[in-house]
Amino acid sequence: MEQTGEYTVPASRERVWEALNDPEVLERCVEGCRSMTVTGEGEFEAVVAAKVGPVKATFTAAIELHDVVAPESYRLQVGVKGGAAGFAKGSAAVQLAECSGDETRLTYHIEGSIGGKLAQIGSRLVQAAARKMAASFFERFAVDIGRSQGV
Amino acid sequence: MANETGIGAAVKRKEDARFITGAGRYTDDIGAHGQTYAVFARSPYARARLNGLDLAAAQATEGVVAVFTGADLQADGIGDLPCGWTVHSKDGEPMVVPAHPPIAVDKVNYVGEPYAVVIGESLEAAKNGAEALEADFEELPAVVDLASAASADQIHENVPNNQTYDWELGDKAATDAAFAEAHHISTLEIVNNRLIPNAIEPRAALGEYDAASGLYTLHTTSQNPHLERLVLAAFVQIAPEARLRVISPDVGGGFGSKIFVYAEETAVIWAAGKLRRPVKWRAERSESFLADAHGRDHVTKAQLALAEDGTFLGLRVKTLANMGAYLSTFASSVPTYLYGTLMAGQYKTPAIYVEVQSLFTNTAPVDAYRGAGRPEATYVVERIVETAAREMGIDPAELRRRNFIAPSDFPYETPVALTYDTGDYEASLAKALEHADYAGFGARKAASEAAGKKRGIGFSCYIEACGLAPSQVAISLGAGVGLFEVGEVRVDVTGSVTVVTGSHSHGQSHETTFAQIISDRLGVPFENVTVLHGDTGRSDYALGTYGSRSLAVGGSALIKATDKIIAKGKKIAAHMLEAEEEKVDFADGTFTVADSNQSLTFPEVAFAAYVPANYPLEELEPGLSEKAFYDPPNFTYPAGAHICEVEIDPATGVVDITSFVAVDDFGHVVNPMIVEGQVHGGLAQGIGQALLEHGVYDETGQLVSGSYMDYTMPRADDLPSFTVDTTVTPCTHNPLGVKGCGEAGAIGSTAAVMNAVTNALGVASVPMPATPETVWRAAQSA
Numbered sequence: 001m002e003q004t005g006e007y008t009v010p011a012s013r014e015r016v017w018e019a020l021n022d023p024e025v026l027e028r029c030v031e032g033c034r035s036m037t038v039t040g041e042g043e044f045e046a047v048v049a050a051k052v053g054p055v056k057a058t059f060t061a062a063i064e065l066h067d068v069v070a071p072e073s074y075r076l077q078v079g080v081k082g083g084a085a086g087f088a089k090g091s092a093a094v095q096l097a098e099c100s101g102d103e104t105r106l107t108y109h110i111e112g113s114i115g116g117k118l119a120q121i122g123s124r125l126v127q128a129a130a131r132k133m134a135a136s137f138f139e140r141f142a143v144d145i146g147r148s149q150g151v
Numbered sequence: 152m153a154n155e156t157g158i159g160a161a162v163k164r165k166e167d168a169r170f171i172t173g174a175g176r177y178t179d180d181i182g183a184h185g186q187t188y189a190v191f192a193r194s195p196y197a198r199a200r201l202n203g204l205d206l207a208a209a210q211a212t213e214g215v216v217a218v219f220t221g222a223d224l225q226a227d228g229i230g231d232l233p234c235g236w237t238v239h240s241k242d243g244e245p246m247v248v249p250a251h252p253p254i255a256v257d258k259v260n261y262v263g264e265p266y267a268v269v270i271g272e273s274l275e276a277a278k279n280g281a282e283a284l285e286a287d288f289e290e291l292p293a294v295v296d297l298a299s300a301a302s303a304d305q306i307h308e309n310v311p312n313n314q315t316y317d318w319e320l321g322d323k324a325a326t327d328a329a330f331a332e333a334h335h336i337s338t339l340e341i342v343n344n345r346l347i348p349n350a351i352e353p354r355a356a357l358g359e360y361d362a363a364s365g366l367y368t369l370h371t372t373s374q375n376p377h378l379e380r381l382v383l384a385a386f387v388q389i390a391p392e393a394r395l396r397v398i399s400p401d402v403g404g405g406f407g408s409k410i411f412v413y414a415e416e417t418a419v420i421w422a423a424g425k426l427r428r429p430v431k432w433r434a435e436r437s438e439s440f441l442a443d444a445h446g447r448d449h450v451t452k453a454q455l456a457l458a459e460d461g462t463f464l465g466l467r468v469k470t471l472a473n474m475g476a477y478l479s480t481f482a483s484s485v486p487t488y489l490y491g492t493l494m495a496g497q498y499k500t501p502a503i504y505v506e507v508q509s510l511f512t513n514t515a516p517v518d519a520y521r522g523a524g525r526p527e528a529t530y531v532v533e534r535i536v537e538t539a540a541r542e543m544g545i546d547p548a549e550l551r552r553r554n555f556i557a558p559s560d561f562p563y564e565t566p567v568a569l570t571y572d573t574g575d576y577e578a579s580l581a582k583a584l585e586h587a588d589y590a591g592f593g594a595r596k597a598a599s600e601a602a603g604k605k606r607g608i609g610f611s612c613y614i615e616a617c618g619l620a621p622s623q624v625a626i627s628l629g630a631g632v633g634l635f636e637v638g639e640v641r642v643d644v645t646g647s648v649t650v651v652t653g654s655h656s657h658g659q660s661h662e663t664t665f666a667q668i669i670s671d672r673l674g675v676p677f678e679n680v681t682v683l684h685g686d687t688g689r690s691d692y693a694l695g696t697y698g699s700r701s702l703a704v705g706g707s708a709l710i711k712a713t714d715k716i717i718a719k720g721k722k723i724a725a726h727m728l729e730a731e732e733e734k735v736d737f738a739d740g741t742f743t744v745a746d747s748n749q750s751l752t753f754p755e756v757a758f759a760a761y762v763p764a765n766y767p768l769e770e771l772e773p774g775l776s777e778k779a780f781y782d783p784p785n786f787t788y789p790a791g792a793h794i795c796e797v798e799i800d801p802a803t804g805v806v807d808i809t810s811f812v813a814v815d816d817f818g819h820v821v822n823p824m825i826v827e828g829q830v831h832g833g834l835a836q837g838i839g840q841a842l843l844e845h846g847v848y849d850e851t852g853q854l855v856s857g858s859y860m861d862y863t864m865p866r867a868d869d870l871p872s873f874t875v876d877t878t879v880t881p882c883t884h885n886p887l888g889v890k891g892c893g894e895a896g897a898i899g900s901t902a903a904v905m906n907a908v909t910n911a912l913g914v915a916s917v918p919m920p921a922t923p924e925t926v927w928r929a930a931q932s933a
Contacts, residue, residue, distance in 0.1 A: 084282050086195045113851050116195025116262065120437060120857030123849075 086116020197852020214276025375695020446520020607911025653693020674740020699891025833896015
């Protein structure tokens with residue numbers, strides 16, 4: 001699976017970068033997030049209740065930050081376990097660009113794969129589910145950070 | 152009476168009253184006191200090492216009775232699931248067999264492979280327990296693509312190149328010589344798409360253990376309960392056969408997928424003994440997709456050599472067959488002895504050489520599915536014959552006619568090890584051409600073109616070999632079991648008849664067809680005949696139902712038993728009527744002394760056998776109950792001509808089957824209504840393969856067609872109203888002169904559809920399934 005997205009966030013690049021690295025902000029902004037814990041240097045663990053089509057489960061995601069170039073870019077390496085619901089894994093390359101005014105353009109590119117029940121039943125739905133999760137995240141993120149203006 | 156319900160009558164099915172009213176009794180309808188529920192934890196990975204399995208949370212889950220792993224089964228001496236047919240490679244070496252523990256121990260090799268079983272007081276508890284299992288998988292690169300599987304990562308430690316065998320059949324030198332002389336050579340590369348069986352009733356099992364007697368009882372959805380018992384006793388080591396009873400009650404469809412002995416019923420019966428409590432399991436539909444044996448999945452290159460006049464000189468076939476991750480119960484035989492042997496088709500091709508390499512991949516095991524090897528063979532032969540006709544500019548019906556084995560050629564020995572007993576291929580084709588109005592095709596095509604549509608017609612003159620036989624030949628070729636069948640005719644005291652057959656009915660209507668045979672032969676009213684089946688506690692060792700064998704083999708056993716009943720009845724009647732035995736005739740339910748007016752009815756003789764007042768006890772045992780084993784001397788060879796006509800909308804790629812004609816030769820027909828139903832079902836499955844169905848794994852080995860959202864089963868509106876007819880050349884070597892009809896529809900139809908689709912589009916080849924997208928793309932490039 002591959003997916004690319006772009007959002008404009010109404011805050012400075014430094015502010016966006018800071019927020020993206022703040023587990024409390026992330027916990028508030030990821031829909032269904034039960035917890036977001038720092039597990040080490042550049043490592044998080046998230047517990048998220050999510051639904052992909054008929055597959056509903058609590059997923060545990062281990063997230064590692066790589067290639068960190070503050071405040072411009074990083075790559076998230078993510079491994080998601082959903083028990084009987086299956087698994088997902090992949091990476092997300094995130095880039096922040098300064099725009100005119102006090103805005104930041106965030107682009108992401110996800111490459112990943114899914115397995116188990118998620119793939120068996122949800123493979124057609126997972127793209128849409130990922131896009132929906134991303135949209136929901138940035139909507140909340142924009143509100144959280146100040147004023148909203150998702151594109 | 153006999154005429155209305157006897158052989159040849161379209162008697163309504165005895166079974167239907169209970170099926171239609173929901174009164175059928177399936178495995179999941181059966182419960183046992185104190186029963187527990189099993190849920191299997193299944194691998195989400197196509198290939199992974201299982202480095203650890205933490206059971207604590209699952210064991211602590213409320214209502215969980217026990218959690219068992221593959222190691223628990225091994226520690227108890229539970230053996231591997233065996234493959235029952237040893238195929239030998241070209242070099243004479245036996246196939247290489249990987250270990251196949253029922254529950255994975257330290258590695259998993261396909262998505263859906265069970266790695267633990269959780270037993271709960273309720274289904275909910277068992278599911279919660281399975282959710283709580285913590286498995287530490289180390290994912291490994293999966294081998295998914297069949298074409299490159301031989302050079303990919305080695306899946307099993309003992310299986311180099313992922314190859315179980317590299318088999319050949321036929322005369323390579325003679326075939327090469329034929330090609331050297333050819334005027335024309337047609338070449339075809341085709342993929343036979345993977346199918347997922349989808350019986351309406353998912354697999355299920357209820358295991359029970361009686362500690363007092365030490366007897367195990369397994370209710371399960373098996374097509375052949377004795378085979379299940381044999382494997383569980385002799386290979387898996389559950390218990391000796393005598394202490395294990397396997398019952399297959401009503402079973403809702405099998406299509407081959409319920410022949411095999413699977414992990415789940417093995418674990419269930421073992422766990423019942425271990426826990427001393429009944430254990431029930433029923434597959435969810437998602438599990439059926441993942442863990443029922445799949446069908447087909449070949450990659451083939453075929454070449455046909457022809458003389459200038461279109462005479463076939465030689466056929467060369469090279470096939471890669473996907474075995475999936477392990478060898479299922481009869482997997483090895485399907486792409487070899489049920490495939491290579493069919494390559495002569497209906498034709499006098501003098502030289503044929505077939506090579507089959509069977510390979511492992513990290514996908515669900517592949518085994519027999521309706522037709523089992525013969526649909527794949529027919530697809531090769533009939534697609535390449537059609538291709539050759541187009542390339543040489545010869546009418547496809549005419550090219551077939553020129554090469555048909557003629558009625559005077561029978562018995563006909565093919566270059567690929569079969570001897571056809573009888574047939575009249577020209578007769579079936581002629582009748583089919585008439586039904587299809589072949590002469591009017593040109594006008595219909597022109598009309599379609601005028602409407603912006605593309606019309607095509609396709610033929611398939613299939614042969615099939617069913618009622619696998621004879622035992623000694625098959626065993627010499629590697630079969631691990633005999634191929635006979637047993638039947639018992641128990642005449643009751645009052646003259647009604649209880650029949651116990653070793654054949655199993657899971658939709659085939661044995662209760663009706665077999666009752667017709669008995670009613671016809673013994674003159675007993677149809678409604679006074681009851682047919683019992685599917686219970687190792689009731690019948691002698693039997694082989695069950697697969698490969699369209701029930702009537703030809705199981706029915707023949709019943710005829711043999713009936714002959715014994717009549718012979719004994721004559722002795723009893725002779726004694727009672729004080730006549731010579733040779734002078735007693737039996738017809739229409741009456742024993743008559745020749746040239747006299749003395750007679751006894753069948754019930755009178757039966758009564759005398761059980762209340763032996765006037766009975767020759769010193770010469771004859773009392774009772775009137777006979778059993779017979781019948782070992783068929785040869786296969787039966789149903790054959791026929793299928794003609795499919797399609798109209799394609801090039802704008803959408805939608806294929807509309809405007810007519811489908813099937814003219815089949817099944818020899819004598821016992822119940823034409825049931826036979827027609829079998830043909831309809833087979834056609835639906837064959838057309839489903841051609842246009843709709845496709846089992847797809849992604850490159851990481853995930854099954855992405857794992858639900859009805861993505862796996863398309865044929866529906867009524869995908870199918871035309873079929874034109875079904877028959878011709879008759881009676882089988883020469885069984886007492887009823889019958890041939891199998893259960894698989895023919897699925898064997899013949901797929902090639903006819905694809906020949907029609909490619910004819911309409913004017914292209915050499917379109918991959919199956921010919922979905923609207925595939926057809927639209929082909930139409931764009933045509």
